[in-house]
Amino acid sequence: MTLTVVGAGYVGLVTAAVFSELGNKVFCVDVDKSKIESLKKGKMPFFEPSLPEYIQRNVTAKRLFFTATYAKAIPQSQAVFICVGTPPKNDGEADLSYLFAAVEETAKNLSGYTLITIKSTVPIGFENELENTVKKYAKNNFEFAASPEFLREGTAIEDTLHPDRIVIGTTSKRAQKVLLELHAPIPGERIICDTRSAQLIKYASNALLATKVSFANAIAAICEKIGADVQKVMEGVGADKRIGRSFLYPGVGYGGSCLPKDVLAFIAIGKHFNYDFDLLRTVDAINFGQIENFVNKIKIALGARSSEGRSLKDKTLGVLGLAFKPNTDDMREAPSVKIINRLLDLGAEVKAYDPQAMASAKKLLPNVKYAKDLKGAIKMADAMVVITEWREFSEMDLKTVKKLLKKPIIIDGRNIIDKEKALSLGFKYYGVGR
Ligand code: NAD
């Protein structure tokens, strides 16, 4: 089949790479001309494991094409996947301007029956507006479907090739057939439903993942008060197959381009349909509170008096990890940004290192000193602060760490350091909930 993927971001590039890998001819369209030019030269706009190899292989095989011109792609395509961003507006609602612009440009170039599938995460209730946008330019030779995306950054290719489920949100048999055929080589349960249910599956999934993380953070706070170990508590809780172990790791809070924004957007959707989603408001509040909890931990570890405005003046902190999670260079809603800005406000000097995210971080955190490696970040620092759980941080040799630091203090925002070992080597160790 010939397809167009609109939007060359995380979802668009991965979708284009995988559908072309499966033998389809795929055009990937983006309005960002410089991004398209770089992609044509084989340069990736972000770090995502395996993606460059998939793109290169399919470009070479002439199955994958990049263009900034809709007219070069849409008229030849039987199916179009819309994968543009739906970022949050100030009030938490999703900004749908990119979506409507992409649908309008698609509509202007339609030729013959085309299935327009929305993969972007889009709030419920815009079906008529989207249909009307297309009808201004095209007759009845199109249909809409929603097929939300569930990939995670860092494992995006693997998640797309081996998803738990593929949601096909359309009641049209013709549209279902197109999507079932396209996804035929990919395993995973098929959930076929109406468009609104499909969109709700996406929001409910991200909201439940966020709820699990905030729940784990709440349990960690209780553990700290009563002297229990959250690692053991969650191991015991997660051993129940009905609950499962995943997403029960406490830390500095959930970040990234989706969980925070989709929780806020879901609260806004609830409001729109007269439902007060107070459960999610609490999930968001707990997540917000994790930043200050962690900053307080750093202050306590360094003996700073909380009442003093610049209580971390003259302290140097070696910060490990900036990306919102490992295996990505994505800094969108990364907890590191809020934490580091607070530390700088309190007068600390911050030396940071991240294996992939430093180029993006420099734009957001210009007042940080960036080290070229882990050792450079912690050398002569008053404490080591772990914010992202990159494997190289959990594997570091604590004896070397002790020699490099000015004072043997570790504040571990992800519980990745061997606490017993650290204590036995004479470190002061501060984790989350243990
Ligand atoms: P992104 O910001 O990485 O990429 C969006 C791309 O769309 C950009 O390259 C932008 O230039 C392009 N674009 C904007 N307007 C356009 C237009 N009119 N025509 C063509 N291209 C246009 O976004 P993303 O992270 O890939 O997210 C896309 C959607 O998928 C969002 O709704 C998001 O919530 C959802 N989603 C994201 C992930 C993820 O892990 N990033 C996972 C699942 C779902």
Ligand code: UGA
């Ligand atoms: C998340 C979902 O997992 C994907 O299924 C979804 O498609 C995507 O959002 C989306 O809609 O964009 P992603 O943002 O890549 O994927 O990252 P996650 O792995 O979900 O992690 C999100 C945040 O939660 C990270 O900051 C991570 O550190 C944090 N987290 C995760 C915890 O603090 N504890 C956990 O136990 C798990």
